[in-house]
Amino acid sequence: MTAPSRPAGEPLLSVRGLTIDLPGDPGQRGLVEDVTFDVHRGRSLALIGESGCGKSLTSMAALRLLPPGLPVRSGSVLFDGVDLLRCRPRELRAVRGGPVGIVFQEPMSSLNPTMTVGDQIAEARRLHLGESRRAAHRRAIELLERVGIPNAGQRVRSYPHELSGGMQQRVMIAGAIACDPKLVIADEPTTALDVTIQAEILQLLRDLQRDMDLAVLLVTHDLGVVADFCDDVVVMYAGHVVERTSIDGLFYDPQHPYSSALLAAVPQSGSPRTRLNVIPGRVPPAGRFPDGCRFRPRCGHDLPELCARPQVDAELEHGHRTRCGRVSGGELTLEGVARV
Amino acid sequence: MDPAPPATRVDPAAGAAPRSPKQRNRVLRAVVGRPASAASLGVVTVLVVLAIIGPLVAPYDPDAQDLSNRFADPSWAHLFGTDDFGRDVLSRIITASRITIVAPLISVGIAVAIGLPLGLLAAIRGGWVDAVAGRLADTVLALPALVGALAIVAVLGPGLVNTMIAVGIIFAPTMFRIVRGAALAVTEETFVQSATAIGSSQRRILAVHVLPNIAAPVLVQVTILMGVALLVEASLSFLGLGVQPPDASWGSMLKAAYASQFDAPYAVIPPGVAMVLTVLSFNTIGDAIRDAVGIRRRM
Numbered sequence A: 001m002t003a004p005s006r007p008a009g010e011p012l013l014s015v016r017g018l019t020i021d022l023p024g025d026p027g028q029r030g031l032v033e034d035v036t037f038d039v040h041r042g043r044s045l046a047l048i049g050e051s052g053c054g055k056s057l058t059s060m061a062a063l064r065l066l067p068p069g070l071p072v073r074s075g076s077v078l079f080d081g082v083d084l085l086r087c088r089p090r091e092l093r094a095v096r097g098g099p100v101g102i103v104f105q106e107p108m109s110s111l112n113p114t115m116t117v118g119d120q121i122a123e124a125r126r127l128h129l130g131e132s133r134r135a136a137h138r139r140a141i142e143l144l145e146r147v148g149i150p151n152a153g154q155r156v157r158s159y160p161h162e163l164s165g166g167m168q169q170r171v172m173i174a175g176a177i178a179c180d181p182k183l184v185i186a187d188e189p190t191t192a193l194d195v196t197i198q199a200e201i202l203q204l205l206r207d208l209q210r211d212m213d214l215a216v217l218l219v220t221h222d223l224g225v226v227a228d229f230c231d232d233v234v235v236m237y238a239g240h241v242v243e244r245t246s247i248d249g250l251f252y253d254p255q256h257p258y259s260s261a262l263l264a265a266v267p268q269s270g271s272p273r274t275r276l277n278v279i280p281g282r283v284p285p286a287g288r289f290p291d292g293c294r295f296r297p298r299c300g301h302d303l304p305e306l307c308a309r310p311q312v313d314a315e316l317e318h319g320h321r322t323r324c325g326r327v328s329g330g331e332l333t334l335e336g337v338a339r340v
Numbered sequence B: 001m002d003p004a005p006p007a008t009r010v011d012p013a014a015g016a017a018p019r020s021p022k023q024r025n026r027v028l029r030a031v032v033g034r035p036a037s038a039a040s041l042g043v044v045t046v047l048v049v050l051a052i053i054g055p056l057v058a059p060y061d062p063d064a065q066d067l068s069n070r071f072a073d074p075s076w077a078h079l080f081g082t083d084d085f086g087r088d089v090l091s092r093i094i095t096a097s098r099i100t101i102v103a104p105l106i107s108v109g110i111a112v113a114i115g116l117p118l119g120l121l122a123a124i125r126g127g128w129v130d131a132v133a134g135r136l137a138d139t140v141l142a143l144p145a146l147v148g149a150l151a152i153v154a155v156l157g158p159g160l161v162n163t164m165i166a167v168g169i170i171f172a173p174t175m176f177r178i179v180r181g182a183a184l185a186v187t188e189e190t191f192v193q194s195a196t197a198i199g200s201s202q203r204r205i206l207a208v209h210v211l212p213n214i215a216a217p218v219l220v221q222v223t224i225l226m227g228v229a230l231l232v233e234a235s236l237s238f239l240g241l242g243v244q245p246p247d248a249s250w251g252s253m254l255k256a257a258y259a260s261q262f263d264a265p266y267a268v269i270p271p272g273v274a275m276v277l278t279v280l281s282f283n284t285i286g287d288a289i290r291d292a293v294g295i296r297r298r299m
Helices: A055-062 A089-095 A117-129 A133-146 A165-176 A195-212 A223-229 A247-252 A257-264 A304-308 B024-033 B035-057 B089-125 B127-141 B145-156 B160-187 B190-197 B202-238 B250-259 B265-298
Strands: A013-020 A032-039 A044-048 A072-079 A100-103 A183-187 A215-220 A232-237 A240-246 A314-317 A320-322
Touching: A013 A055, A032 A044, A032 A055, A032 A215, A032 A232, A032 A240, A044 A055, A044 A223, A055 A072, A055 A183, A055 A215, A100 A165, A117 A133, A117 A165, A133 A165, A165 A195, A183 A195, A195 A215, A195 A223, A215 A223, A223 A247, A232 A247, A232 A257, A240 A247, A240 A257, A247 A257, B024 B035, B024 B265, B035 B089, B035 B265, B089 B127, B089 B160, B089 B202, B089 B250, B089 B265, B127 B160, B145 B160, B145 B202, B160 B202, B190 B202, B202 B250, B202 B265, B250 B265
Parallel strands: A044 A215, A044 A232, A100 A183, A183 A215
Antiparallel strands: A013 A032, A013 A072, A232 A240, A240 A320, A314 A320
16 A cells, blocks of 8 residues: 555544543543544544444544433534534534444444335435435435445345345445445444455445545454555554554554554464464553553553653654654654564 | 344345345234134134124124013024023124223223333433333332222223223333333344434434334233233223123123023123133234244344
8 A cells, every 4th residue: 555645635524632531430531532533535544442442432422423321521523614512413413324424333233123225225315315215215226236235126125134244234334325425434344244244345345435535434453454444543542542643654653552562463474383462451441541651551661650641642753643752752663564 | 132143144146035025024924824823813803893893793782672581591593692681692792892892992092192102202311201201100000900990980980981091091101111111122222323323313213213113012012901901891891880881891791690690600601701712812912923023033
């Protein structure tokens, strides 16, 4: 993949200082704290990190889809100049499913078992464009063809349980792109699918992105997917953004110990009988995040004094940002996967 | 729920034609497909037909008295014999079937009319709406159906319609709880979230996404309540608080037969058997629907 330069112009989706509180205990720090990133038109951005790092929360919060008990304390989410966290419900509904499509992780449970897939795809067009049932139905068939479902004319009348997991995910994608969106948020779209289907779904997303000039916000924990698919990367750990960079910046020049450790944990093919690298320990449960650098307890480069202080997000070069004080202070150099 | 989607059932490459066109038909097929529930459906159908055309097929005027022919034994002229006023029992059973169907419909209709919207509201709003509605339901639910109905009838005065309205109010909390529980489970599902994510309004989500998915448990509850309401109506009529003479209901016929049990000991059989058969049928249909739904859930 070529090294993309930073795109100019206004970002399509701009998340600024997003902080989500843990309900209950007022002393607890945010589940997601001070998350900032941009998604630019026609580009794809990956939100990566282990489970429990706040990736999905962040992506759901962007469309105000958090469960009722989880308040967003501060921050803003600007989409095309509208602050989605503060706009009126009517404006929010106009954005959801219209210029922003969403693909969820579980295709099976994301489709209504009592509606035909055609009706579910058509629903967005009827809601947003006021199309007639018949026109929307015709369009649903075209969309099913577009996402590579054979025999779309008949499939449009199928119920979700009559389709395989991969086909269900294609249906979800057809629904997400039904109103020619500018942005698609995909929350681990391939996690629930088996590996061969994963590749097909990613290929489909990639084709759609190119053909429709979509911006994609992809939530994933699969670095292979990131390498295949994305232009920009945001690495999250325990509710913090620890690194923001381009795809090449991440793989060849990671600037945060967590990113570097993630890369080292990817199994290398071609070197049999070697130990798998792991990051010791696990992500602390919500509400028990350590002070200072949240990755400190698991980090191999931990210095008692420096790392116990709150870490600040610092720009290194060309928009490559890190939240590690040792790296931005110039005293720590990390390795990427330049050996590939 | 199982996190992984089920294994491929339809090969995407083959593009085979979809199997069943409508999922709801499967529930119907499951009910018709089993002998017991098919027979029950038959009984209920016959009952409904009789309720509509009853006066046309009844051999005698149900209210025509023949005092010279009291307590007649069953014969070809009077298949089920005659009662204490010499009225034809078969005709009265047939005519009473209308009340037998309409009375539970009033009760269950009221229970659904109150319980369904409140249950949906409580499920989707939560908070104080849920708490208030829930406590209200608990309060009503604390009264046994018959006792509560007696109390309401004492206020409204006797009469079938009043009685069944009272029973409907007593039933409403049961319906409320069923709807609330089912709707809560459905609103947790991702497809409700994804409906929100494509910009559906709350009202639309309730109507299009939640309601069809709770239809099955609600339907089961409706059939069960139909049976219970029928028994409550019979009990109240037996006590003289329901249908008023000369109109007949199976309950009031049972009472008359009970009063004259030494003159015509077999007279309790026709209304009693009719009642047992009908209640049994409602319950069997309810069970069949529940089982059919269970099959779908397990997939």
